Amino acid sequence: MFGWSLNLFRIRGIQLALHGSFFLLLAWIGYEGWQEGGWIGVMWFVGSLLAFFACVVLHELGHSFTAMHFGIGVRRILLMPIGGMAEFEAIPREPMREFLITLAGPAVNFAIVGVLALFFGLPAGFPMESEFLATAEGFAHLLLQANFIMGCFNLLPAFPMDGGRILRAILANRMPYLRATRTAATIGKIVCAGGIAYAIWQSQFLLAVLFVFIFFAGDAEYRAVRRREFDDARWREMLARIYGPGADTIDEPPMLSR
Ligand SMILES: [Zn+2]
Structure with a gap:
């Protein structure tokens, strides 16, 4: 189970794959959602998780596309419960390249924060005590907060x-x-x-x-x-x-x- 992964699709030649343990996370989050509010809860929790990991993929694509710009091939992006990992074909040893390739990931998260804030504003109490309503706007705010934390935590x-x-x-x-x-x-x-x-x-x-x-x-x-x-x-x-x-x-x- 833990060495196993499921290939999804390719993005510009990069294979997107889910690690086996990702399904444990999905099941656990689904169960938490069920406890919280039946099928609506399951949809809300699983939907949030999938949206969150879509942002993890965008973060990894930020690294990957920058690496490809410098001629470094990217084999696949593997999603695990603790986050994503882009597998490069070579290590970017020039400090300036490594700097830019690395910075591109969190930059994607802050760009998402900027776009969501433009359309939906910032959640009340942002960033430390944000409040989220059970609406489309609340969902956007949840995603905004998640990207803000992802960007800061990675830095x-x-x-x-x-x-x-x-x-x-x-x-x-x-x-x-x-x-x-x-x-x-x-x-x-x-x-x-x-x-x-x-x-x-x-x-x-x-x-x-x-x-x-x-x-x-x-x-x-x-x-x-x-x-x-x-x-x-x-x-x-x-x-x-x-x-x-x-x-x-x-x-x-x-x-x-x-
Ligand atoms: Zn990163």
């Missing part, structure tokens, strides 16, 4: 989240890539520790679990970068030994991103 400097990648790109402008990654990952761990403490204090246990997940994902990605840097160095050394100095331009191996 937290918690590597490998978007904010952490942006931080790494800025750092990589003035220090080696590996050290920039280590620094961004360390700052990310501190942010996650703070986030876990905050979430427990607010009794938001799902949020705490999410921060734990980000904590370990950041560490895993730093280790992957370190391994790749060492492999590359060894590879360059070998090429230089065989072909002489200067033969150190190699294609990077294909790799998952984000």
